[in-house]
Amino acid sequence: MRRRAAAPARALGAPVSGLRAHAVVRRGAFALDARLDVAPGEVVALLGPNGAGKTTLLRALAGLEPLAGGRLELAGTVLDDPARRVLVPPEARRVGVVFQDHRLFPHLDVLANCAFPLRVRGASRRAARAAAGAHLDRLGLRDLAARRPHQLSGGQAQRVALARALAAEPALLLLDEPFAALDAGARRAVRTGLRADLARFPGPVVVVTHDPVEALVLADRLVVLEGGRVVQDGPPAEVARRPATAYVAGLVGLALWPGRRDGGSLRLAGGAVLPAPARAPAGPVLVAAPPAALRLVAPGTGAWDGEVGVLEPYGSLVRVHVDGAPPALVDVPVAAVPGLGLVPGARVGVAVDVGGLEVWSAGAVPTT
Numbered sequence: 001m002r003r004r005a006a007a008p009a010r011a012l013g014a015p016v017s018g019l020r021a022h023a024v025v026r027r028g029a030f031a032l033d034a035r036l037d038v039a040p041g042e043v044v045a046l047l048g049p050n051g052a053g054k055t056t057l058l059r060a061l062a063g064l065e066p067l068a069g070g071r072l073e074l075a076g077t078v079l080d081d082p083a084r085r086v087l088v089p090p091e092a093r094r095v096g097v098v099f100q101d102h103r104l105f106p107h108l109d110v111l112a113n114c115a116f117p118l119r120v121r122g123a124s125r126r127a128a129r130a131a132a133g134a135h136l137d138r139l140g141l142r143d144l145a146a147r148r149p150h151q152l153s154g155g156q157a158q159r160v161a162l163a164r165a166l167a168a169e170p171a172l173l174l175l176d177e178p179f180a181a182l183d184a185g186a187r188r189a190v191r192t193g194l195r196a197d198l199a200r201f202p203g204p205v206v207v208v209t210h211d212p213v214e215a216l217v218l219a220d221r222l223v224v225l226e227g228g229r230v231v232q233d234g235p236p237a238e239v240a241r242r243p244a245t246a247y248v249a250g251l252v253g254l255a256l257w258p259g260r261r262d263g264g265s266l267r268l269a270g271g272a273v274l275p276a277p278a279r280a281p282a283g284p285v286l287v288a289a290p291p292a293a294l295r296l297v298a299p300g301t302g303a304w305d306g307e308v309g310v311l312e313p314y315g316s317l318v319r320v321h322v323d324g325a326p327p328a329l330v331d332v333p334v335a336a337v338p339g340l341g342l343v344p345g346a347r348v349g350v351a352v353d354v355g356g357l358e359v360w361s362a363g364a365v366p367t368t
């Protein structure tokens with residue numbers, strides 16, 4: 001039986017805060033039991049394998065999936081609390097959702113699309129269009145106001161969908177795989193802009209993504225779901241350093257290196273110089289190096305040398321932490337470890353397949 005609250009219930013005495021969620025949801029045989037707290041202005045990336053419960057959690061936050069247990073509170077307002085029979089319906093929640101397929105209304109122009117949520121909430125046509133126009137201005141999209149969705153590129157449609165969500169002045173912003181509909185080139189361009197747009201939003205933001213680089217570019221914190229449970233929660237660098245499960249290790253086993261592209265060279269902080277991958281932007285950059293792009297070689301024969309630090313087994317692989325400038329994570333088959341003489345303190349060279357690196361402009365990167 002669905003519970004309904006006549007009006008949002010204010011949590012007495014609670015300070016106005018971001019999102020505080022403990023979501024217990026059952027969908028058939030699947031059970032979600034996850035805690036997710038997000039501070040105002042914080043961007044959390046929600047990651048996890050297929051079927052982990054990411055969409056279920058997003059749907060619970062949006063009010064599309066009632067809780068079986070736990071409690072949701074947003075900016076001091078209780079949205080769902082089955083023990084107290086409180087359930088605020090989706091349309092009464094101040095939650096903005098950007099779906100992966102944008103879901104813009106094809107028969108409305110961009111301005112009318114962005115004005116729509118305000119009209120639904122009872123604003124006059126004039127007031128809704130004025131507020132929507134201001135949001136388009138803020139995102140630099142005013143020139144697109146008169147276009148219909150089919151006249152937009154995938155990246156533009158994605159930003160218009162964000163403008164529409166922001167026009168409703170939500171207290172919580174949810175983005176469900178915001179880049180899924182874009183090709184690789186458009187993704188690179190759009191995620192830089194999205195990072196800047198999200199930085200201006202004062203409320204909590206939750207972004208569902210499968211892509212670790214996207215998570216690193218966009219998020220202050222990573223929350224990883226597996227089997228309906230949170231298996232890890234922390235800043236990207238900490239999660240990458242100490243992955244809690246094999247899935248997380250495979251997902252975020254990225255070394256992150258600051259550097260600079262000058263012409264054909266990629267100069268890494270610490271002094272190593274690599275040939276620049278073709279698509280790397282010029283100037284200050286951040287480089288994400290997945291373990292698969294790195295190999296251990298004899299000292300003096302790679303791009304730089306370092307010392308073997310921690311050795312972590314993951315299934316049939318051992319992740320080797322190489323302390324050097326820059327530090328690196330390299331995966332080696334378990335059987336190869338003795339032959340390579342990989343013991344803590346041993347000196348090794350690091351060879352890099354530059355085609356396997358992700359490089360993006362340092363301006364788009366979180367500082368945490």
Ligand SMILES: Nc1ncnc2c1ncn2[C@@H]1O[C@H](COP(=O)(O)OP(=O)(O)OP(=O)(O)O)[C@@H](O)[C@H]1O
Nearest residue numbers: 027028029030048049050051052053054055056057
């Ligand atoms: N309507 C439904 N009825 C019953 N079970 C469902 C329903 N929708 C989803 N599930 C189950 O709930 C679990 C979680 O699904 P969910 O879509 O939340 O995962 P996800 O992490 O978003 O996955 P993906 O990355 O594939 O989108 C899955 O095991 C799925 O089979």
